Amino acid sequence: MFKHILIAHDLRDTADMALCRAAQLAQQHGAKLTMLHVLDANESDQQHEKARQALDLSLTRYAPAGCELHVRSGSKPSEVVLQQVEELGCDLLVLGAHHQRHDFFSGTSLDRIARRCPVPLLLVARNDYQPYLRALSAIDFSLCAVSALNQAYYLLPASAELHALHVFEPIKGSPKQIQDQLQLQCGLIDQLMLDEAQKLPEEGPSLSHSVEQGGILRCLQENIRSRDIEVLVLGSHGRSALSQALLGSLAQHFLHRAPCDIFVVR
Incomplete structure (x- = not known):
């Protein structure tokens, strides 16, 4: 609030x-x-x-x-x-x-x-003043990304949908090793989202999440288009590799070429 x-x-x-x-x-x-x-x-x-x-x-x-x-x-x-x-x-x-x-x-x-x-x-960036209905949050394991997700939950009305997206960019390895890394990331994100959902009030937007493999910029852009996202949620800094990317070129990209409204949380 x-x-x-x-x-x-x-x-x-x-x-x-x-x-x-x-x-x-x-x-x-x-x-x-x-x-x-x-x-x-x-x-x-x-x-x-x-x-x-x-x-x-x-x-x-x-x-x-x-x-x-x-x-x-x-x-x-x-x-x-x-x-x-x-x-x-x-x-x-x-x-x-x-x-x-x-x-x-x-x-x-x-x-x-x-x-x-x-x-x-x-x-x-959007010429639309109805209450938000669809939001996308870039999530990783940093406190900053989690804080951004929580702040977005309170920003949105109860009628909205808040989807958290974790982008997995694998290190070098065999196909089996990469698949194992992906499964591990999925399990960790599932647990993270479960833990965070239990801290949030029951009355609020519906919360969902997914894990995708690929480049973070492309994955976010594709999800913004496919989900008709109205507001993109970003953490502005953190210690993980993803958070560092969000602080640098990725954050600048969306701030200066906003495809939708951008909600940035430190």
Whole structure:
């Protein structure tokens, strides 16, 4: 259950998409919603006034009653966003996806926020504001991946389906050795999911899991398409080989080429 959601709005169309999703989640969780905009310190007062007018319009159109608007100034918007998360005591940060370069709130800023954000980050890429129905979680044996799965369970409504996918990338060996490794991985994941399910409340999304052999990027992409996934759940760091991959090129791939909404948990 989330209590205070922060939506960082940078005046792009995807920021309004993110605001609509944040408003839906605030209603679902009975949470407070705050909208933050970081003014570009290099812009003129006239440009700042136009930005405030655009923000007021977005608030009127998409935000629920009681949503607060915080306008701050800074040369590094990522630092301001992270500072506001801490100062306001927010427990979920929502951003719009970056499908094309934006100089002030660049991909580098997004990477920095994803790496340092102390609370779960939801990157919104879909123009759909109905409650989530289908989520996919990349699972391994790290605490970070398990934490991401648990946070996603609380994010989703009880009507949703949460599927955990473990991707087995075998080391070199004979076909029999690889098959034995796969069976071992399946048994370990079965036990892990059983243990985690017993810790979760009964009222929540349906939980399922599977193990697939292959490359993690391809397997995730195929499952996103075949299962019509609305939100992909990733742990942002950990000690296992899979978690290290999620922290590096894989996380960057999905953050900057989001095929659906992306939920990132440290």
